[in-house]
Amino acid sequence: MGSNLQTACRLRPVDLARGHGLSTQAVRNYEEAGILPAADRTPAGYRAYTPLHARALGAFLALVPGHGHQTATAIMRAVNRGALDEAFRALDESHAQLLDDRRTLEAVESALRDLEPAVPPEPGETFVGPLAEQLGIRPATLRKWERAGLVRPRRDPRTGYRVYGEADVRDARLVHQLRRGGYLLGQIAPLIAQVRAAGGLAPLEAALGDWHGRLSARGRAMLTGAAELEAYLRERG
Missing domain, CATH: 1.10.1660.10 (Multidrug-efflux Transporter Regulator; Chain: A; Domain 2)
Incomplete structure (x- = not known):
């Protein structure tokens, strides 16, 4: 049986x-x-x-x-x-x-809400000194952010100076805002990666609803x- x-x-x-x-x-x-x-x-x-x-x-x-x-x-x-x-x-x-992914999303949303209006940029690209002055930080701080991969300026092939394009200025402003909010550099890195992957702040804002849905x-x-x-x-x- x-x-x-x-x-x-x-x-x-x-x-x-x-x-x-x-x-x-x-x-x-x-x-x-x-x-x-x-x-x-x-x-x-x-x-x-x-x-x-x-x-x-x-x-x-x-x-x-x-x-x-x-x-x-x-x-x-x-x-x-x-x-x-x-x-x-x-x-x-x-x-x-x-x-952690939920916290990242919340941090992105908070940063986007609190991001101060951009100061009208000078035509073309900018250098470390003017950008640091615009943000109210020291040039050494921008270089520290660069070492952490949070900003990625190109180097002028003739002078070797750092040159910050529009996307670099955007990233620096976002990092600055998040640091003022108490976020550590290691916490900011995935947020900047999300902005870059989305192609900027505006596309990222449009993608937040989908991000919520996936989580x-x-x-x-x-x-x-x-x-x-x-x-x-x-x-x-």
């Missing part, structure tokens, strides 16, 4: 693959990667999966949207090895990253992943 029940619960790779739109090779690859627990083999050498494997696959696929493929893989590998503390740490680090989607996906992982942990016993 027990043997018949075990046989009835036996699943083929194709049985796991169909429900998720995967290939059977993908299912086998997930097992080899440790995302699924190792499957028993039939006398003929075929893999014999169980509902536990189906639950593991569902948990992994639910974790990916919120945590990414690499972290989801690390979580499942740790769970399948019985290293639950390691799995929970990976989850904690992923949630901490989401919180919310990640947070909700993490909830879904947590529920599926908990169901898998209960079934593992």
Whole structure:
């Protein structure tokens, strides 16, 4: 009777693959990667999966949207090895990253709200002295920001002087505002990277709504992943 029940619960790779739109090779690859627990083999050498494997696959696929493929893989590998503390740490680090991303977004929004109106620039480019004077800081401060990668002036090929273009002035003004708000240089770096990636302040402002949406989607996906992982942990016993 027990043997018949075990046989009835036996699943083929194709049985796991169909429900998720995967290939059977993908299912086998997930097992080899440790995302699924190792499957028993039939006398003929075929893999014999169980509902536990189906639950593991569902948990992994639910974790990916919120945590990414690499972290989801690390979580499942740790769970399948019985290293639950390691799995929970990976989850904690992923949630901490989401919180950092939220704080970055909030800092960008705050900086954009508080950014003072630009002083009409002189025609063309400017040098370190005039820019420092415009911001009310020392030239050495601008050079420090440059070493931190926060401003990236070009060098005049003849004189070697730093030359600040429009984007450099924008970045320097934003760094100045954030420093006045108490942000450290290491905290400012990802904000400046976001401005550069968006192509400036105006495109970044337009992208903030999408940024909010993506962070919310990640947070909700993490909830879904947590529920599926908990169901898998209960079934593992």
